[in-house]
Amino acid sequence: MKGIKIIYNYSRRDRTGIYAVLIIVIILLYGILGSMYIMELDIYDSIYYTIITLATVGYGDIFPITPLQKIFSVTLALSGVGILAYIVTFIISSVTQNLQDMRSGRIMERKLADIQNHYILCGFGRVGTAVYEELMKRNQKVIIIEKNEEKLEDIEENENVILLNGNATEDKTLKKLNIDKSLGVIVATGSDVDNLFIVLTTRELYNDAWIVSRASKKESIKRLKHAGANKVISPESSGGTDIYFAAVQPNLIHITEKHGVDFVAKELDILRKYNCHLENIEYHLHGIKTPVSRTIGVLDESEEDAFIEKINSNKNVRESLETIYNTVNEVHSHWVSGPDQFFLNMAIKELENEGIVLGVNLSFDEINEFTKQFKE
Structure with missing residues (x-):
């Protein structure tokens, strides 16, 4: 989720920068006002004393005398050290984050381009x-x-x-x-x-x-x-x-086939090879426009294997399926989906080479001719 984090990090750094400016302003006000009322300096000397103390320069031309003045000067000097450390840390963090964001942005752009x-x-x-x-x-x-x-x-x-x-x-x-x-x-x-x-x-x-x-x-x-x-x-x-x-309609093909129960495993293997899926099965009865349809959906490899195993091992399941296939003279259709047209065409071509495909995207009249032919 790098593309998302880039946006988040920029907004976080903006907030951090605002907080840093506010802290600096508060400390400057603290130094100037404290210099005026505690060190008893005028406005110009207060600004001067505050800056040289925060910068930890300390020329020694102005120095605290009373305990309160000393406490004030120490806290102001420590604030200067803290600000300096904070600014250095913030700069290093910002530069590092900018480099990371630039790298993440380039990675995202490359992924989108490829x-x-x-x-x-x-x-x-x-x-x-x-x-x-x-x-x-x-x-x-x-x-x-x-x-x-x-x-x-x-x-x-x-x-x-x-x-x-x-x-x-x-x-x-x-x-x-x-x-x-x-x-x-x-x-x-x-x-x-x-x-x-x-x-x-x-x-x-x-x-x-x-x-x-x-x-x-x-x-x-x-x-x-x-x-x-x-x-x-x-x-x-x-x-x-x-x-x-x-x-996915541009990458969805309607194929009409004729084969028996024994070929189901082979058909699933061919489609699996090209990452294609049988979305449904339609059983065509002669003269009836609307086929008997059953949704299959996406089966993973283990589900397909379990289905084939059930056909081979369970006599009742096999006989029920064979009855359906015999009723429609083994003529049925599938909507087949694939990752793209190339792999779909490769899968259909291999099924055609097996001699089971009657046609692709056939109309009702064309399918009805096949059911009539096989019925006779």
């Missing part, structure tokens, strides 16, 4: 958090922009996650994010006004960007679409998962 095939998530509230979790399940790279620093404190920054404490409505912030090399911009702040401004600015800067926006109010949906959002999702009727799927 990242590609990533998603940009603007806003990290309730909806933004849900979208982030979906991205992490699929090992996607993401830049999170949030103007409330506290919301980012519990997120661990790594090679796939860059945290930026800033305002996504500003042109200068958006220009840092490699949007032209991103997979999509997800606008999920809680303010429809901010969302509208981010969408407008992003579309003006990057005409080809894929933009998905949240709309807190239904009446904002049309405005956001007119502003340039490719997709607008309202959390009133959906949530972070739907926003994620809208964001």
Whole structure:
């Protein structure tokens, strides 16, 4: 979270500098007033005595006589030593911190310049958090922009996650994010006004960007679409998962296949190799437009292995699955997500080489012809 800490440290040093000036002013007033009323000097000699005592020079032309004057002179001299030590420490600390901030800033700039095939998530509230979790399940790279620093404190920054404490409505912030090399911009702040401004600015800067926006109010949906959002999702009727799927549509492929239960393990292995995921399965019945669909979601390697083991070891599970496959003549479809188009295409090509793929992004009529053919 270095990008966040830079902002925090600058504000902290500003406050420290103000406190230092106030302390110096107070001690100068103490020295001048004390010199006038305790040392019984005039204003000019009071200023002179205060400065040479604080600077620990002490020419000896003015010296305390009474016990009160001696106590005053000692406290003033000690204050001078303390101020000097404080100033030296503050200067060293500021220089060191400036060097650290410059180094952190350069690291952040380099990371932002190098990242590609990533998603940009603007806003990290309730909806933004849900979208982030979906991205992490699929090992996607993401830049999170949030103007409330506290919301980012519990997120661990790594090679796939860059945290930026800033305002996504500003042109200068958006220009840092490699949007032209991103997979999509997800606008999920809680303010429809901010969302509208981010969408407008992003579309003006990057005409080809894929933009998905949240709309807190239904009446904002049309405005956001007119502003340039490719997709607008309202959390009133959906949530972070739907926003994620809208964001990954350019990297989501619908494939129709024909294979039996025995090929399921091989299919999962091929997709795993390219970091792709089966998001669902659709069983097609001839003549029925809406397939029977079941959400799969993201399964990790252990969950996939456990599923295959259950098919191989549990007779009832295997027979139930075979019954479903036989009912649809083994014709079914999947929405497959991947890190980008390259890996998706590689996975689909390998499945095609196995001879199980009937087609990609087929229409209902095309799928229906396959179900009719196999039915006969």
